[in-house]
Amino acid sequence: MTKSIENFPCHIGKEIGTGAFASVRLCYDENAKIYAVKFINKKFATKCMGSSVWARRIASEVQLHRLCNGHKNIIHFYDTAENLHWRWVTLEFAQGGDLFDKIEPDVGVDEDVAQFYFAQLMEGISFMHSKGVAHRDLKPENILLDYNGNLKLSDFGFASLYAYKGKSRLLNSPVGSPPYAAPEITGQYDGAKVDIWSCGIILFALLSGNTPWDEAISNTGDYLIYRKQGERPSSYPWNRLSPGAYSVITGMLRTDPSKRFPTKRILQHPWLTSNISFRTDNGNCSDPVALASRLMLKLHIDLDKPRSSLTDSASYGTISMTQPTTKVSDSDIHDHTAIYGHLSQPVQVNEEVDASELMEKDPSLSQFCNTNGFIERLAGKATNFYEICPPERLTRFYSKASKQYIIDRLYDALRLLAVSLTTKHTIGQSMLYVKLHDKRKCLLQGEIALKTLGHNLELVNFIKSSGDPLEWRTFFKNVVSSLGKPIVLTDITS
Ligand SMILES: Nc1ncnc2c1ncn2[C@@H]1O[C@H](COP(=O)(O)OP(=O)(O)OP(=O)(O)O)[C@@H](O)[C@H]1O
Numbered sequence: 001m002t003k004s005i006e007n008f009p010c011h012i013g014k015e016i017g018t019g020a021f022a023s024v025r026l027c028y029d030e031n032a033k034i035y036a037v038k039f040i041n042k043k044f045a046t047k048c049m050g051s052s053v054w055a056r057r058i059a060s061e062v063q064l065h066r067l068c069n070g071h072k073n074i075i076h077f078y079d080t081a082e083n084l085h086w087r088w089v090t091l092e093f094a095q096g097g098d099l100f101d102k103i104e105p106d107v108g109v110d111e112d113v114a115q116f117y118f119a120q121l122m123e124g125i126s127f128m129h130s131k132g133v134a135h136r137d138l139k140p141e142n143i144l145l146d147y148n149g150n151l152k153l154s155d156f157g158f159a160s161l162y163a164y165k166g167k168s169r170l171l172n173s174p175v176g177s178p179p180y181a182a183p184e185i186t187g188q189y190d191g192a193k194v195d196i197w198s199c200g201i202i203l204f205a206l207l208s209g210n211t212p213w214d215e216a217i218s219n220t221g222d223y224l225i226y227r228k229q230g231e232r233p234s235s236y237p238w239n240r241l242s243p244g245a246y247s248v249i250t251g252m253l254r255t256d257p258s259k260r261f262p263t264k265r266i267l268q269h270p271w272l273t274s275n276i277s278f279r280t281d282n283g284n285c286s287d288p289v290a291l292a293s294r295l296m297l298k299l300h301i302d303l304d305k306p307r308s309s310l311t312d313s314a315s316y317g318t319i320s321m322t323q324p325t326t327k328v329s330d331s332d333i334h335d336h337t338a339i340y341g342h343l344s345q346p347v348q349v350n351e352e353v354d355a356s357e358l359m360e361k362d363p364s365l366s367q368f369c370n371t372n373g374f375i376e377r378l379a380g381k382a383t384n385f386y387e388i389c390p391p392e393r394l395t396r397f398y399s400k401a402s403k404q405y406i407i408d409r410l411y412d413a414l415r416l417l418a419v420s421l422t423t424k425h426t427i428g429q430s431m432l433y434v435k436l437h438d439k440r441k442c443l444l445q446g447e448i449a450l451k452t453l454g455h456n457l458e459l460v461n462f463i464k465s466s467g468d469p470l471e472w473r474t475f476f477k478n479v480v481s482s483l484g485k486p487i488v489l490t491d492i493t494s
Helices: 042-049 051-067 112-132 190-207 222-227 243-252 263-267 288-297 330-334 338-342 355-361 365-369 375-381 403-416 469-483
Strands: 010-019 021-030 034-041 079-084 086-091 143-145 152-153 397-400 418-427 429-439 443-454 457-466
Touching: 010 034, 010 457, 010 469, 042 051, 042 086, 051 079, 051 086, 086 112, 086 263, 112 152, 112 243, 112 288, 143 190, 152 375, 190 243, 243 263, 243 418, 288 365, 288 375, 365 397, 403 418, 403 429, 403 457, 403 469, 443 469, 457 469
Parallel strands: none
Antiparallel strands: 010 021, 021 034, 034 086, 079 086, 143 152, 397 457, 418 429, 429 443, 443 457
């Protein structure tokens, strides 16, 4: 079942992501070619940003994204158009979903997987910089994967042209997400150098499942310790890094931008020029199924362990975003359905599904699974990355408890986390809209959707609408650990 809107040439399918001002939908043309289309509700964007600001922002996003077309590690921009109510941007569909949705918080990925993804990240960035474009908002939310597990940079919303026809200029708007933003961002800065800094933080996050500090903007906390140690830290978790990774990361995280490694030096670093697993000669993924399996095998939630203190990892605080924040009221945020509902498909109620067949094929179950070899069994049948690492978030679980019982327990868990919450019930589906600040004091929001699948089976889906995917997963883990085994199915046979 698809919907159409005036002048939009494709069929509109399900929502695959949301941004502060967008609903990203799966769309397909008459030749069945699939695209990801970012729909912006013009009235809503104008209300939040003012008409001239948002018009300038979208014009710049589109122009700079188009300029960066033609690299395998950058989402391809196809087209943009509008009608009276909507502006849309048609993009290549990243079928492997968000990279950081597949990374275990505080654990990270194996070193060879980090090398593979970091090389692709640097190649994408190096291409952008060769066009004179700085991304300025490099963070996990903007790193997607294609159907073969290759990295794709997305979201040119804060990109800026810093070099043109051999002339370069300094930039001066303080954009970016605090844990990933370079220290010089509050003054005048070189756009390429702030991207290098953010890539250094991303590499650290790939290897350790966490960022090194809340923000490098002020000399506080972990960043102060880093500075005091002469930017050569030897304490945990730095001492867990291999010498090669340590050398690359600390070279990229030099506070003085003039001492920071340039892109060329990073790409020629022995840590990246030695043989990289999973990589073909042209830099693509050589074995998507093996790569997907390696990522999935690192994801694990142990429901037998006593849960950790919930309030440590998520608490309300004053939000300190450097990204120019736009005042959006709670009702605006929560009423995504009212804003983007015109694009929506009717919810399917009580589809009679074969529960065990569905769960046998769902990789998300493996994170709780007591059955050995779940991922190996899927890998045996898979030919593509996305059959093991699906585009949908892995932050979901199945339950055989009644919907009302799950909602009551969710309320208990969310109260302990001091999470602000509103609910909405439609036919066949209940939504709990949540909003909290993560441990880095960045805003995290989304919805917990409960859908009855039939055969007394509920699918409970944690769908992030904004915030860091690692922090969203931490939030998900805290909630499911609190719910525990009576509610969360851990096995296809249970
Ligand atoms: N090309 C794509 N293929 C698949 N999923 C995508 C694609 N583009 C975006 N998404 C999904 O939609 C989400 C939001 O997209 P995006 O970050 O571009 O929106 P935005 O409105 O610019 O967000 P922001 O709130 O950061 O301004 C992404 O995190 C991702 O999950």
